[in-house]
Amino acid sequence: MDGQLVVFAKAIADDTRQIILKHLCCNWLSVSDVVDLLGGKVKQPTVSHHLKILEDAGLATVRQEGRQRFYTLNQERMTYCCGQLISTYAPDYAQQVINPDAIPIK
Amino acid sequence: MDGQLVVFAKAIADDTRQIILKHLCCNWLSVSDVVDLLGGKVKQPTVSHHLKILEDAGLATVRQEGRQRFYTLNQERMTYCCGQLISTYAPDYAQQVINPDAIPIK
DNA sequence: ACATTATATTGATGATTATCGATATGTCAA
DNA sequence: TTGACATATCGATAATCATCAATATAATGT
Numbered sequence: 001m002d003g004q005l006v007v008f009a010k011a012i013a014d015d016t017r018q019i020i021l022k023h024l025c026c027n028w029l030s031v032s033d034v035v036d037l038l039g040g041k042v043k044q045p046t047v048s049h050h051l052k053i054l055e056d057a058g059l060a061t062v063r064q065e066g067r068q069r070f071y072t073l074n075q076e077r078m079t080y081c082c083g084q085l086i087s088t089y090a091p092d093y094a095q096q097v098i099n100p101d102a103i104p105i106k
Numbered sequence: 107m108d109g110q111l112v113v114f115a116k117a118i119a120d121d122t123r124q125i126i127l128k129h130l131c132c133n134w135l136s137v138s139d140v141v142d143l144l145g146g147k148v149k150q151p152t153v154s155h156h157l158k159i160l161e162d163a164g165l166a167t168v169r170q171e172g173r174q175r176f177y178t179l180n181q182e183r184m185t186y187c188c189g190q191l192i193s194t195y196a197p198d199y200a201q202q203v204i205n206p207d208a209i210p211i212k
Numbered sequence: 213a214c215a216t217t218a219t220a221t222t223g224a225t226g227a228t229t230a231t232c233g234a235t236a237t238g239t240c241a242a
Numbered sequence: 243t244t245g246a247c248a249t250a251t252c253g254a255t256a257a258t259c260a261t262c263a264a265t266a267t268a269a270t271g272t
Contacts, residue, residue, distance in 0.1 A: 002121055009119035012191070014230080015112050021195055031249055046231055048250055067239045067248045075196035079203060082188040082196070085118070089127055090181035090188070096208035097185060104198040120260080137219055152261055154220055173218045173269045 005088070008081040011057035016042060017050050024060060024073040031069060075104065111194070114187040117163035122148060123156050130166060130179040137175060181210065 002010070012018060016038070023029060023037050035047050042050075051071055054060035058077040063070045079102070087094045108116070118124060122144070129135060129143050141153050148156075157177055160166035164183040169176045185208070193200045 003124070006119060006121050006124055009115050009124075013112065013115035013119035015108055016230085018109070018112055018115075025195055025197070042230085043232060044249075045233080045251080049230075052250085064239095069249065073195060075198050078196040079192055079199040082192050083203070085188050086185055089131055089179060090184040091131070092181050092210040093185040093208060095211060097189070098203060102199060102202035105201065116259095122260080138217095148260085149262060150219075151221080151263080155260075158220085170269095173216095175219065 005081065005084055007057050008059070011053050011059055014050070016046075017054060020047070020050055021054070021059070021073055024054075024071055025075075026073070028063065028070040028072045031071070034071070111187065111190055113163050114165070117159050117165055120156070122152075123160060126153070126156055127160070127165070127179055130160075130177055131181070132179070134169065134176040134178045137177070140177070 012021070019038065019041075020034055023034060029037070031044065031047055031051065034051070035042070035044050038047065051060060055062060055071070059074055059081075060071045061074050063072075083098050086097055090097075118127070125144065125147075126140055129140060135143070137150065137153055137157065140157070141148075141150050144153065157166060161168060161177070165180055165187075166177045167180050169178075189204050192203055196203075
């Protein structure tokens with residue numbers, strides 16, 4: 001039933017997941033890296049659960065290396081979803097805010 | 107505990123609220139207008155509840171007129187929150203996507 | 213004052229979700 | 243193949259949340 005933008009919103013609608021997203025921003029981190037960075041706030045199974053939700057929403061990308069799985073934030077997906085939000089719910093601002101030729105710096 | 111962006115995300119993280127937001131976009135609607143537009147999906151107290159969540163998140167603006175309360179979508183707030191999301195979670199795209207001088211068309 | 217209309221609030225209930233301990237799966241090294 | 247390590251999955255529990263019926267609040271007209 002939930003549309004794409006609801007799935008996106010639910011993925012970021014949690015305090016712990018937003019903290020995780022900040023850590024994943026511009027960094028590839030293993031699950032245990034994230035657990036450590038959260039400093040005892042949540043246990044490993046919970047972190048895996050959150051990472052799965054982010055991955056399912058397309059906001060996290062995974063790369064396996066040995067026994068570890070490294071996650072990073074998908075900035076392009078984040079940008080796309082925000083663009084969709086503005087197009088849908090702020091049409092008067094869309095034309096000036098969203099540059100369709102946007103290309104990432106790095 | 108929840109930060110501004112979590113409050114924003116939670117507000118839009120519901121199917122019914124996104125439908126309501128679409129109706130409120132560019133329109134001033136009374137509570138019963140919204141109830142009618144949802145066509146029996148939810149009852150009046152539920153609509154009031156959703157509208158309160160949107161208002162608390164700054165996404166809906168209210169204007170009282172007689173016994174009716176008219177709500178509309180706050181496009182500026184929507185744009186601001188999306189800009190914050192991109193600044194925070196897609197910094198590599200922020201510079202090209204967000205135009206700080208953006209002014210609404212209407 | 214009273215009745216009517218519009219909306220908000222309350223209290224209860226069911227559904228969803230975040231969390232954890234325990235355990236399974238998968239990978240690598242010896 | 244066995245053991246150690248990293249992560250995922252399962253099952254249970256507690257918290258959050260969407261929903262509604264009933265009722266309260268508020269504004270208007272008679």
